[in-house]
Amino acid sequence: MNLTNFRFETDADGIATATWDMPGRSMNVITPELMAELDQIIDTVASTEAIKGCVITSGKEAFSGGADLTMLQGLRDLYIRLAKEKGEPVAMQSFFDESRKLSLLYRKLETCGKPFAAAIHGVCLGGAFELALACQYRVVSDDASTRVGLPEIKVGLFPGAGGTQRVARLMQTGDALQMMFKGEQVKALPARNTGLVHAVVPRDQLVANAKEWLKANPQAKAPWDDPKFKLPSNKVYSPAGMQIWPPANAIYRRETNDNYPAARAILSAVYEGLQLPIDLGLKVESRYFAKILRTKEAASMIRSLFVSMQELNKGARRPADLPPSKLKKVGVVGAGFMGAGIAYVTAQAGLEVVLVDRDQEAADKGKAYSHKLVSDQIMKGRAKTADRDALLSRITATADYAALKGCDLVVEAVFEDPKVKAEVIAKVEAAVGPKTIFGSNTSTLPITGLASHSLRPQNFIGIHFFSPVEKMLLVEVIMAKKTGKKALAMALDFVRAIKKTPIVVNDTRGFYANRCVGNYLREGHLMLMEGVPPAMIEAAGKQAGMPVGPLSLNDEVAVDLAFKVLKATKAQAGDGAVDPAQEKLLSDMVEKNGRLGRKNRKGFYDYPEAGPKRLWPGLADLVGKRLAPEQVDMQELQHRLLVTQALEAARTYEEGVVTDPREADVGSIIGFGFAPYSGGTLSFIDNMGAAAFVKLCESLAKKHGERFKPNRQLKRMAKTGESYYGAAAAKAAARAA
Numbered sequence: 001m002n003l004t005n006f007r008f009e010t011d012a013d014g015i016a017t018a019t020w021d022m023p024g025r026s027m028n029v030i031t032p033e034l035m036a037e038l039d040q041i042i043d044t045v046a047s048t049e050a051i052k053g054c055v056i057t058s059g060k061e062a063f064s065g066g067a068d069l070t071m072l073q074g075l076r077d078l079y080i081r082l083a084k085e086k087g088e089p090v091a092m093q094s095f096f097d098e099s100r101k102l103s104l105l106y107r108k109l110e111t112c113g114k115p116f117a118a119a120i121h122g123v124c125l126g127g128a129f130e131l132a133l134a135c136q137y138r139v140v141s142d143d144a145s146t147r148v149g150l151p152e153i154k155v156g157l158f159p160g161a162g163g164t165q166r167v168a169r170l171m172q173t174g175d176a177l178q179m180m181f182k183g184e185q186v187k188a189l190p191a192r193n194t195g196l197v198h199a200v201v202p203r204d205q206l207v208a209n210a211k212e213w214l215k216a217n218p219q220a221k222a223p224w225d226d227p228k229f230k231l232p233s234n235k236v237y238s239p240a241g242m243q244i245w246p247p248a249n250a251i252y253r254r255e256t257n258d259n260y261p262a263a264r265a266i267l268s269a270v271y272e273g274l275q276l277p278i279d280l281g282l283k284v285e286s287r288y289f290a291k292i293l294r295t296k297e298a299a300s301m302i303r304s305l306f307v308s309m310q311e312l313n314k315g316a317r318r319p320a321d322l323p324p325s326k327l328k329k330v331g332v333v334g335a336g337f338m339g340a341g342i343a344y345v346t347a348q349a350g351l352e353v354v355l356v357d358r359d360q361e362a363a364d365k366g367k368a369y370s371h372k373l374v375s376d377q378i379m380k381g382r383a384k385t386a387d388r389d390a391l392l393s394r395i396t397a398t399a400d401y402a403a404l405k406g407c408d409l410v411v412e413a414v415f416e417d418p419k420v421k422a423e424v425i426a427k428v429e430a431a432v433g434p435k436t437i438f439g440s441n442t443s444t445l446p447i448t449g450l451a452s453h454s455l456r457p458q459n460f461i462g463i464h465f466f467s468p469v470e471k472m473l474l475v476e477v478i479m480a481k482k483t484g485k486k487a488l489a490m491a492l493d494f495v496r497a498i499k500k501t502p503i504v505v506n507d508t509r510g511f512y513a514n515r516c517v518g519n520y521l522r523e524g525h526l527m528l529m530e531g532v533p534p535a536m537i538e539a540a541g542k543q544a545g546m547p548v549g550p551l552s553l554n555d556e557v558a559v560d561l562a563f564k565v566l567k568a569t570k571a572q573a574g575d576g577a578v579d580p581a582q583e584k585l586l587s588d589m590v591e592k593n594g595r596l597g598r599k600n601r602k603g604f605y606d607y608p609e610a611g612p613k614r615l616w617p618g619l620a621d622l623v624g625k626r627l628a629p630e631q632v633d634m635q636e637l638q639h640r641l642l643v644t645q646a647l648e649a650a651r652t653y654e655e656g657v658v659t660d661p662r663e664a665d666v667g668s669i670i671g672f673g674f675a676p677y678s679g680g681t682l683s684f685i686d687n688m689g690a691a692a693f694v695k696l697c698e699s700l701a702k703k704h705g706e707r708f709k710p711n712r713q714l715k716r717m718a719k720t721g722e723s724y725y726g727a728a729a730a731k732a733a734a735r736a737a
């Protein structure tokens with residue numbers, strides 16, 4: 001055999017071991033070359049009499065993360081090319097054949113006549129877990145890092161190499177659907193308890209255990225290849241099946257609002273496949289897979305949530321000519337809500353943290369937040385007491401600015417008050433050396449203005465986190481007028497160290513994310529003032545694909561904060577910059593009724609001590625008028641809620657605030673949950689086409705006002721047929737030439 005991605009050896013008992021260890025990669029992935037080698041291994045095992053069975057294991061710290069998604073992107077490109085050159089039917093056939101290859105290969109392994117066992121340590125996900133599912137035996141290590149699962153749904157795909165069929169034949173149907181809908185990663189013990197794997201053993205016994213099993217079961221077959229096989233939840237058309245399928249449909253609708261074709265395909269593939277023998281079930285799955293792979297949802301999600309996100313994480317925007325920063329000690333000034341979170345994620349990354357506040361008590365309180373977060377992890381069995389001790393020992397809480405000496409980077413998260421910030425900048429600069437980079441976490445103050453208080457504006461940059469810091473993946477890095485390359489490199493190295501995703505934006509009020517999401521909130525407020533029933537506004541937000549409705553979201557970020565931002569905008573940009581209806585609503589909410597949001601249990605919703613939140617009945621009196629539900633066009637509400645955000649993103653792009661469509665898209669999904677199926681704000685426009693988007697904006701502008709007027713760049717794109725990604729690719733090609 002000619003293998004470069006596997007080591008293959010056979011022991012004295014005739015049990016072969018194929019150790020998957022791809023050269024030059026930290027993680028094993030499924031590529032066309034890998035598939036060709038696996039094919040050779042299957043042939044060799046099947047045709048060599050002396051070989052009784054084969055263990056597949058990994059030579060790396062993890063088993064594998066699954067298929068190389070760029071390979072799937074390539075398939076889509078092939079389809080488009082063939083459709084142009086040879087017509088739709090030829091393109092479709094070839095696409096189906098190609099996208100089915102992995103599934104057929106796994107079925108070949110499963111039915112080659114010799115048993116296979118997967119010995120799994122670390123993550124084993126997607127196509128890699130589908131490989132394991134095709135093996136007759138699966139043993140996993142008891143290590144905390146070991147996880148199996150089918151997370152394809154997260155990039156708009158679904159398990160297309162047998163996953164839907166095998167998982168639904170191993171687990172109760174409801175559990176199988178849930179696991180695939182959520183893209184859950186299952187730890188060792190629950191995986192065994194639900195029947196996904198057969199055994200859990202210490203890591204050093206994995207291969208021996210798999211070998212023993214193969215020796216004892218030379219004739220092993222997959223359960224579904226036994227004529228007596230029975231489905232775990234009985235037949236689809238049976239009383240038991242009828243307990244499952246009607247609610248499954250309802251749950252699907254509730255969770256996805258029918259926005260994710262891949263989720264619907266999982267439901268269909270399992271429902272149809274379970275009524276058929278395995279080979280036909282696999283073919284049904286393949287048909288759906290080929291269909292899903294060609295959807296714009298899958299293409300957009302793979303691009304934004306996999307390819308672009310990886311590129312940004314790896315430093316796509318980092319100045320390439322600067323060596324990696326030597327980042328050891330980070331100062332965090334302001335140990336409040338944000339500063340405490342920043343200190344935690346920094347210490348968790350193994351960096352030393354100096355956490356400064358006005359007095360020792362406030363600084364200690366900030367550090368106590370880290371104690372609480374790790375303690376929660378310990379309670380859940382995800383951390384040990386020693387981890388907490390180590391993490392806390394890396395955080396020095398103090399009121400003494402002099403302790404910041406020696407910090408490579410200082411992030412400020414003090415009150416949102418220019419005067420306080422100016423004072424803090426001076427105090428920090430007096431304590432640190434000339435090379436220290438200063439990052440401000442301000443959410444509304446322009447960085448260039450803050451940098452004017454700095455003696456070293458080239459070292460001054462915005463590092464804008466989202467709350468809660470420990471959960472939110474996005475960090476906006478903001479370039480002020482005089483910010484230098486070293487500051488940018490340091491900020492990006494820091495974001496990388498704490499395992500977050502950066503987008504680099506230029507300095508304007510609200511930067512990028514808050515401008516877009518602010519429009520979402522405003523649209524919700526204005527709908528309310530028009531008399532749209534609040535429950536319909538909330539439902540429209542979710543149906544459009546947002547994680548929560550605009551009123552819920554405003555309660556989370558605080559209604560008084562929205563009011564404060566509105567007042568600041570008015571003070572800076574004039575009366576015309578704010579909508580009087582929104583101003584009245586927020587003023588009535590905050591000033592007249594003390595409704596501040598979830599934080600005081602009174603916002604657009606009431607938050608009773610016991611039981612779920614409920615829309616505040618007083619909203620009706622506040623607004624005064626109410627449209628009857630049948631007067632409301634739900635589709636128009638959805639359009640308004642998404643278009644207002646996408647249009648704002650288009651404006652920030654024209655203004656040069658965001659400069660790369662990848663950043664606008666990734667930032668919008670991970671920063672404020674913009675309808676992930678769309679691929680992000682600018683993909684939303686590209687997918688609709690600029691001409692159709694402009695038309696939609698113009699019709700909304702006519703009915704609802706100037707705020708929907710498309711910007712100049714968009715109108716030009718509508719005429720020329722340009723797209724954001726098309727233009728960015730053309731620019732990149734020109735640069736390369």
Ligand code: NAD
Pocket residue numbers: 333334335336337338339356357358362412413414415416417420423424441442443444464465466467
């Ligand atoms: P906060 O009020 O919870 O915390 C501010 C902290 O700064 C307090 O602990 C205060 O004692 C401390 N402080 C004030 N003056 C100080 C000084 N001179 N020296 C040292 N410490 C001082 O506020 P927060 O919500 O954490 O916001 C902090 C910053 O982060 C603001 O600029 C805000 O705009 C920004 N921000 C907030 C959010 C959010 O969701 N809250 C999100 C992104 C950015």
